[in-house]
Amino acid sequence: MKKYLLLLLIIFISVGCSSNDSSSSESNGSSDNGDGTTLEVWWNVDQGEDRSGYYDAIEKYQELNQEVNINVQVLPYEQLKQKLTTSSANGNPPDIAQGLAEWMADLNSMGTLHHLTDFVNEWDEKDSVPQAVWDSVTMNEEIVAFPSYIGTRARMYHEDIINEADVALPETWEDLLTVGKELKEAGIENPFGISATSARAPQELAVYMWSNNLEIAEEISDGAYQNTWQEDESQLERATEVFQFYKDMLEQGIISQNQTSWGYQELDQNFAQGRVAITQNGPWIQGYEEEQPEGMEDVRVDGVPPYNETPATFLEVAQWYVFEDSDQKEAALEFLKWMGSKEGQSIYAKGNRTIRNDMDSEGEWNVAFTEIAEHGRSWPAVPMGGIIDAMTESIQKVLLGDTTPEETAIWLSDQINQSLEENNLLSE
Amino acid sequence: MISFLKKHTIAYVFMLPAVVFLILLLLVPIINVFIKSFYESNLLIVGDDLFIGLQNFINVMQDPLFWTNVKNSIVYTFGSVGGEYVVGLGTAILLNQNIKGRAFFRGAMIIPWVVPIVVAGMTWRWMLNPDYGIINVLLMNIGILDQSINWLGSETTAMFSVIWVNVWRSFPFYTISFLAVLQTINKNELEAAEIDGANMFQKFWNITFPKLKGISIILIVLHLIWTFNNFDFIWILTEGGPLNATETLAIATYKEAFMKYHYGTASAISVLMVVILIGMMALYFWLQNKQEAKGDN
Numbered sequence: 001m002k003k004y005l006l007l008l009l010i011i012f013i014s015v016g017c018s019s020n021d022s023s024s025s026e027s028n029g030s031s032d033n034g035d036g037t038t039l040e041v042w043w044n045v046d047q048g049e050d051r052s053g054y055y056d057a058i059e060k061y062q063e064l065n066q067e068v069n070i071n072v073q074v075l076p077y078e079q080l081k082q083k084l085t086t087s088s089a090n091g092n093p094p095d096i097a098q099g100l101a102e103w104m105a106d107l108n109s110m111g112t113l114h115h116l117t118d119f120v121n122e123w124d125e126k127d128s129v130p131q132a133v134w135d136s137v138t139m140n141e142e143i144v145a146f147p148s149y150i151g152t153r154a155r156m157y158h159e160d161i162i163n164e165a166d167v168a169l170p171e172t173w174e175d176l177l178t179v180g181k182e183l184k185e186a187g188i189e190n191p192f193g194i195s196a197t198s199a200r201a202p203q204e205l206a207v208y209m210w211s212n213n214l215e216i217a218e219e220i221s222d223g224a225y226q227n228t229w230q231e232d233e234s235q236l237e238r239a240t241e242v243f244q245f246y247k248d249m250l251e252q253g254i255i256s257q258n259q260t261s262w263g264y265q266e267l268d269q270n271f272a273q274g275r276v277a278i279t280q281n282g283p284w285i286q287g288y289e290e291e292q293p294e295g296m297e298d299v300r301v302d303g304v305p306p307y308n309e310t311p312a313t314f315l316e317v318a319q320w321y322v323f324e325d326s327d328q329k330e331a332a333l334e335f336l337k338w339m340g341s342k343e344g345q346s347i348y349a350k351g352n353r354t355i356r357n358d359m360d361s362e363g364e365w366n367v368a369f370t371e372i373a374e375h376g377r378s379w380p381a382v383p384m385g386g387i388i389d390a391m392t393e394s395i396q397k398v399l400l401g402d403t404t405p406e407e408t409a410i411w412l413s414d415q416i417n418q419s420l421e422e423n424n425l426l427s428e
Numbered sequence: 429m430i431s432f433l434k435k436h437t438i439a440y441v442f443m444l445p446a447v448v449f450l451i452l453l454l455l456v457p458i459i460n461v462f463i464k465s466f467y468e469s470n471l472l473i474v475g476d477d478l479f480i481g482l483q484n485f486i487n488v489m490q491d492p493l494f495w496t497n498v499k500n501s502i503v504y505t506f507g508s509v510g511g512e513y514v515v516g517l518g519t520a521i522l523l524n525q526n527i528k529g530r531a532f533f534r535g536a537m538i539i540p541w542v543v544p545i546v547v548a549g550m551t552w553r554w555m556l557n558p559d560y561g562i563i564n565v566l567l568m569n570i571g572i573l574d575q576s577i578n579w580l581g582s583e584t585t586a587m588f589s590v591i592w593v594n595v596w597r598s599f600p601f602y603t604i605s606f607l608a609v610l611q612t613i614n615k616n617e618l619e620a621a622e623i624d625g626a627n628m629f630q631k632f633w634n635i636t637f638p639k640l641k642g643i644s645i646i647l648i649v650l651h652l653i654w655t656f657n658n659f660d661f662i663w664i665l666t667e668g669g670p671l672n673a674t675e676t677l678a679i680a681t682y683k684e685a686f687m688k689y690h691y692g693t694a695s696a697i698s699v700l701m702v703v704i705l706i707g708m709m710a711l712y713f714w715l716q717n718k719q720e721a722k723g724d725n
Contacts, residue, residue, distance in 0.1 A: 082686055089471060106689065109472035197669060258558040261581020261670060270559060383472050385687040396671050400583060422690065423472045 036067035037331045042084065043098035044077050057348035061338055068331060077199075084321075088112035093323035095332045098148050100199075101136065101317050102384040108144045109383050109423065114322040116143045119333050125341060128356045136317040136378040140223050145319035146336045149353040152369050152376050153207060153314045155305050156271070156285065157278040160298040161188060169302075170278065173208075173245050176306040180254030183277050192254045193276035194246075196399060198263030202391035203314045204280060204305075208245060210377045211307030212238045216387065217380040217416060220427035225382050227416040229409060236409060241308065243398045243405035250399055260399045272296055280305030282316070283353060286365050301368040304375050315376025317355075386419035464695035471689035484696035493672060494680070494697070498704070501676040503587060504594075504662070505655045509648060511595035516602020516647075517640070521632075523603065524610040534607075541600040549664030552593045556580050580666050583673040590674050594661050602647055609643050610636070645716065649709065656705055677701050 045054045058070050073094070075083060081103055087093045088110055099107070107113050120126055120134070120143050129147060137145040157169065165186040170176035176192060183191035195201045206216060214235060217225040229235045249255045262270075270276045272288035274295040289296045304311040320339070322332045338344045345354045353366075394412040397403045403411070420426040465484055467477035488494050523534050540548065555561050556579040564576035579589040613636060621631050659678040662668060668675030668683070675683075677697055685694035 085471065085686065085689070106472060109474070110689075111474040197667065258576075258578050258581065261558075261578055266557070266559070275559070383689075385689060389683060389687055393669075393671065396669060400670050419688070422470065422688070 036069060037328055038069045038071055039096060039328060039331055039335060040071050040073070040094040041096045041098070042073045042075060042080060042094045044075060044080050045072075045098070046074055053348050057339060057344055060347055061335060061344070064338075065334075068335070070335070085110070088323060088325070091325045093325055095323065095326040095328050096335065097321045097323070099145075099319055099321060101319060102199075102379050102388060104137065104145050104319060104321075105139060105379070105381055105383045106385060107321060108139050112323055112325065113144045114324045114326070114329055116146055116322065116333070117141075119143075119337075120146075123337060123340070125356075128342075128358045129340065130357050130373075132315070132373070132376065133317055133355055136315060137319055139381040145321050146340065147355040148318040148320045148339070149349055150355055150373070150376075151282050151284075151316040151318070151353055152372050153203070153280045153282055153305060153316075154301045154368055154372055155278065155303045156281045156299060156301050158274055158276075158298050159300045161274070161277045165277075170306050171303070173306055173308045176278075177248055177252060177254060179278075180249065181252055184253045188277050190256050190259065190270065190276040191278065192249060193262075193267050193271050193279035194249070194255055194259055195262055195264050195267045196260050196395050197392060198265070199388070200264035200267065201395055202388045203316075205242070205391050205395055206377070206379070207280065207305055207312055207314050208242045208308070209239070210312035211305075211310055212242055213309045214238050214242070215380070217382050217420060219380075223425065224427035225380065225420050225425050226427040227413045227420070229413040236406070236413075238309075239409035239413065240406045243394070243408045245308070246395060246398050247405055260396065271299075274298075280313075283365060283369050301365055303368075304372050311372075311375045312377055313372050313375050315373065315378045317378060382420060382425055383423050386422065387416050390415035390419070461695045461698050464691055465699045467692050469690070469692035469695070471691060477692070480692070484692045485700070488693060488696050488700065493675075496672055497675055497677045497680045497697075500587065500672075500674060501656060501678070501701075501704075504591060504658075504674070504676055505652060507587075507591040508594045508598065508655045508658075509651045511591060512598045512602050512651060513644070513648065515595055515599040517606055519599065519603045520606035520610055521636075523607055537603055538600045540597050543597075545597070545660045546664060548597055549593070549661055552596075553580065553665055556589055581670055583670055586666055586670060586673045590662055590665050593665060594655065594658070597661065598651065598655075601651075605643050605647055606640060609640055613639055649712065652708060652712070653705060656701070656708070677704075 041058075043054075055072075058072065062068060062070060077100065080097070080099065084093065084097055084099065084103070084107065088107065089112075093112060104113075126134075133147045133150060134143060137143055137147055155169070161183070162169065165183050165188065167179045167182045167186075168175070170179045180191035195204055209216060214229070216227065218228050220226050220228075229239045250257070250260070259267075267276070267279065268281070268285060268288065271279050271281065272285065272292040272295050285296075285299070304313045320336050322329055322336070326332060339348055340355065342356065342359065345356050345359060349355075349359075353369075390412055394408050394415075397411065398405055398408045417426055464477070466479060466481060468480045468483070469477040519537060523530060523537065527533070543551075555563050558564060558576045558578040558581065561576075561579075563579070564573065567573040568576065577585060579585050617635055618631055621635055626634070656676075657678055658676075659682060662674050662676060662679055663682070666674045668679040677700070681694045681697045681701070684690045684697060
């Protein structure tokens with residue numbers, strides 16, 4: 001009896017642990033069997049109504065290319081990044097993934113991204129995508145990602161609040177401090193809205209830095225970077241001004257004390273409810289029109305966020321990545337080529353947030369965001385993980401801590417250079 | 429020996445799959461973390477990891493933030509376990525009484541434990557929100573607060589709030605465990621004590637509480653380990669902020685590994701967490717034994 005049991009167990013273990021062609025290829029993320037090609041795509045796009053274009057585009061592509069099957073896996077951004085990192089490090093990434101601009105340098109430094117320079121140069125529609133967009137996906141003169149959609153941050157406000165208080169829209173920081181004070185006197189709890197935590201906080205801080213003619217990390221020589229604020233007195237002064245601006249906003253009540261812990265959810269929610277008069281925000285806020293029709297009724301978009309020296313805004317270029325370890329790179333590139341085409345973009349981007357410059361923007365919102373794209377700036381081409389964390393902490397230091405704006409600027413400069421050094425990118 | 433093997437072969441064979449998975453999923457990663465802690469391992473630098481001996485540990489311990497993280501981990505762990513113990517014991521005693529609707533309360537009490545952590549964390553984040561969170565509204569309506577408090581956004585209240593939420597989530601586990609033991613206590617024993625003139629407190633201290641000792645040790649040890657390593661609640665509520673006020677060693681490890689990709693440093697912090705936990709356990713059992721020895725004398 002024991003012998004039979006043992007035999008049975010061995011059979012179970014052998015069957016259980018043996019691989020099955022179909023299942024192993026599925027778990028591997030990609031397959032190229034006799035019936036066609038299955039492309040594994042990881043992204044964070046859920047099947048919400050406002051994002052239906054993404055799925056319609058995939059359906060259309062499969063219709064046009066019967067031999068291609070696209071297998072989509074949806075993950076929230078944070079999980080997506082983790083999964084991409086670990087799967088890439090273990091040589092088992094998907095064929096394609098859609099990610100955020102700040103991931104590009106990290107993934108490229110890991111050596112996992114398939115470089116697309118030759119592919120893009122051979123693409124006859126390359127010129128339909130603005131050079132600024134190509135620049136944003138270029139590292140060390142190599143195109144390492146394909147643009148997926150673009151988004152900018154614009155000045156956004158509640159027209160009724162502005163009209164009732166009878167104030168002019170602020171163009172500059174100085175204007176904002178003056179107008180903010182007037183709005184405060186008129187009883188507005190949050191004249192201006194900021195994010196002091198979450199991924200949005202460093203993006204907003206970067207806009208203020210760029211608008212005060214500052215660089216986060218400057219390329220000193222080929223592939224070597226440095227934060228130079230402490231090398232140049234005028235730069236340190238300008239960096240100090242940025243943090244002083246945050247401090248002034250808090251001290252003068254332009255932003256409320258509660259905002260020191262706001263992330264993007266709190267900012268968006270409060271703005272959509274009409275509890276924040278003016279802010280800098282992206283096109284996604286339009287999605288609140290259904291949820292908060294009353295609060296959103298008087299929302300208007302125009303121009304870049306308040307600036308000091310130079311008009312600037314955050315240019316968010318979401319990206320497609322093709323991985324070096326994918327054995328279906330050709331099929332993946334064909335898919336991206338179609339997604340970047342006029343046909344693909346008309347379905348995928350539905351006339352807004354398109355990467356192409358030969359398509360008409362539809363609606364007041366899209367026009368406003370497209371108009372300010374020329375002022376768009378993106379992250380420097382260095383790994384941003386440590387830098388972003390330090391940027392968020394620097395905002396909290398100046399708003400919550402007892403650190404002076406100048407000390408905060410010096411601290412952040414040190415943190416940026418330390419991060420560059422840890423990644424062997426600091427200029428000697 | 430041969431007869432022993434013959435007798436137990438089948439048992440070992442049945443255990444084999446579990447042992448294999450245990451080695452692959454637990455032992456191998458743990459050993460890997462220990463090895464990595466001696467290497468300079470940065471995922472963003474392509475090439476082989478460099479052996480640097482104890483340098484990762486020295487770097488970590490020279491960073492003042494590490495000691496803030498240690499302090500935060502200890503406050504969070506002991507605050508949570510202490511709170512959970514008191515609330516769990518209190519509710520267990522209440523639910524052990526003959527009260528109306530006892531079955532309902534016993535069922536309702538378990539809800540915090542079964543709600544997924546992400547859902548609970550997000551819900552508490554909104555409830556503690558200074559602008560429209562229900563906690564502030566309630567406290568202001570009943571006159572305890574004059575103005576709303578930024579519970580998760582202020583350095584002084586963030587840690588307390590995170591501990592509070594963790595206690596809310598974990599106390600049902602204590603309640604169920606204590607309740608199971610309380611139901612085994614012989615009523616005659618309590619009645620006899622009552623006849624001898626013992627009051628409620630004396631009955632609890634001399635009869636009930638000693639019987640909870642065994643389960644208390646298990647609960648405290650388990651929860652010290654779980655809470656010390658807890659990551660999700662803090663991450664969802666504060667991400668370690670504001671200004672690192674709730675950044676524990678678990679959060680620091682995550683930031684090093686998944687935000688900065690410094691696997692060597694992250695591994696060194698993890699190894700130090702193991703050392704601190706072993707130290708905490710050793711201290712706990714030493715105190716326990718000392719107390720027992722005192723009792724025997």
